[in-house]
Amino acid sequence: MNILAFGKDGQLGKAFQNLFQKVPLASENNIQYIGRNQCDLSHAIALNNLLNTSKPDLIINAAAYTAVDKAETEYELAFAINAKAPEIMAQYATKHGSTLLHYSTDYVFDGSKDGPYIEDDHRKPINMYGKSKAAGEEAIVNVFTNCSAGQYAIFRTSWVYGDGANFIRTILRLAKEREELKVICDQYGVPTNAGWLAQVSLDLVLDLQDNLRKFTSGIYHAVPSGKTSWHELAALVVQTARDANIALKLKPHDIQSILAAQYPVVAPGSANSCLDNSKLRLALEESGDMSKLQHWNKAWEKEVQSYVAGLSRDGLI
Ligand SMILES: NC(=O)c1ccc[n+]([C@@H]2O[C@H](COP(=O)([O-])OP(=O)(O)OC[C@H]3O[C@@H](n4cnc5c(N)ncnc54)[C@H](OP(=O)(O)O)[C@@H]3O)[C@@H](O)[C@H]2O)c1
Known part of the structure; x- marks a missing residue:
């Protein structure tokens, strides 16, 4: 492959x-990383040529x-x-029978829903980044519609992170x-570890022998379970670093809450970034390989704490 x-x-x-370094694929597979x-x-x-x-x-x-x-x-860029x-990429994939993994964002929604967004909720982006990502989703879906390959x-x-x-x-x-420090307290979502995201993506598309498997094409919400605010997340991060004996001037209770409306930004953020992850969990369950669900068991708070501990170990704080 x-x-x-x-x-x-x-x-x-x-x-x-x-x-792929930790768990190398079989030697007949060839990976090219493109920057x-x-x-x-x-x-x-250039993309078509590649x-x-x-x-x-x-x-x-x-x-x-x-x-x-x-x-x-x-x-425009x-x-x-x-x-x-x-x-x-989608045009290439439909023409040659390839599999495409693409990433998008909660910013395709306007954040006004009461409760987590599901995959079929109507897209309504409120900034240019969200509009460009929504257009990317729509383009992929359109190219694959009515294509069997x-x-x-x-x-x-x-x-x-x-x-x-x-x-x-x-x-x-x-x-x-x-x-x-002042941190926004009325925007909610959940932090997603990049390593976790890469792992659950491969869990959907590869079988235990690392061959491509058939799955139902579509949009999947790939976030851990749970919900927090930027303010709560900041407090957790600062407390975790202090617990690891990192010298910080800031204490968690010195982080003040500020409303998003009081915080000047160029592009408006979303009040509700919460995404319902049940569809992806179910798809992994249905794959019949229960080991794929092990990556869902760790709470997002523990993932954040491990990440901060890792930064501390690597001297990156
Ligand atoms: N970060 C978040 O909080 C977040 C939240 C929701 C969704 N997402 C989505 O998750 C995915 C991964 O995000 P990430 O956090 O890994 O983003 P990232 O760290 O900003 O990485 C994006 C990469 O895209 C590359 N890139 C940008 N323009 C390019 C161009 N013209 N040609 C080739 N490469 C280009 C950048 O290259 P350079 O390194 O050369 O700049 C960078 O390495 C994205 O689809 C993003 O929209 C991210």
Whole structure:
């Protein structure tokens, strides 16, 4: 099997590389990791050429334009990377019978729902990044509609943290510099570990022998169970780092709550980022391999605590 993994230098792309290093695939499988230097996804011709020469059986698209605020002005670039590039990958997959894994976001919703979003809820993005990601989802679904060849999974996720810039690392940096901090308390979601996300994605598409398996194409919400606010998450992160004896100026109770409406941002955020994950859990259950559900048992709080402990061990705080 030929695997082409985009987003080599991003949080999720690095998580896939770690995963394949820990549990290498059989030698007949060939993985190519693609970063911006190997292929700029805003260049349709370069992407088409790469696909046609690499001939992937499995395409993992962990790349994206993720600069939410900048997307308000650079929306053409955001659409090229988040909508046009996935469409080209989908066209290749349907033409050659390949499998496409793509990633999307809770930002395709406006956050006004009372309760977690399910996969079939109506998309209503409220910023340009969300619009570009929603357009990417729609493009993939449209290309695959009425095509019998190939299969796809679009994993919607939220609040990703891994090897790269993310909210948790920002809080830790600020906690070293400041004695007080204001963090939004009325936006809810759940943090998703990039390593966990990579693992559950492969659990859906590979069998125990690491061969591609048939699954039902569609959108899946790939987040751990649970719910928190940015404020609660910041307090947990600071407490965990203090417990690991990291010298921080900030104490958890010195993190003040602030309403999103009081916090100036370029692109509006979502009040409700909660995604219902039952569809993906059920699909893994139905795969008949119960070991695939083991990755769901660890609570998100424990994952965050392990992550902060890992940053501390690696001298990254
Ligand atoms: N991060 C979150 O909180 C979050 C939340 C919900 C959904 N998601 C989705 O989850 C997926 C993975 O996110 P992530 O956190 O891993 O993102 P990330 O760390 O920002 O990584 C994105 C990667 O895409 C690459 N990229 C951007 N523009 C490119 C271009 N023109 N050509 C080639 N590569 C390009 C970047 O390359 P460079 O390294 O060269 O810049 C970067 O390595 C994305 O689909 C994202 O939309 C993320």
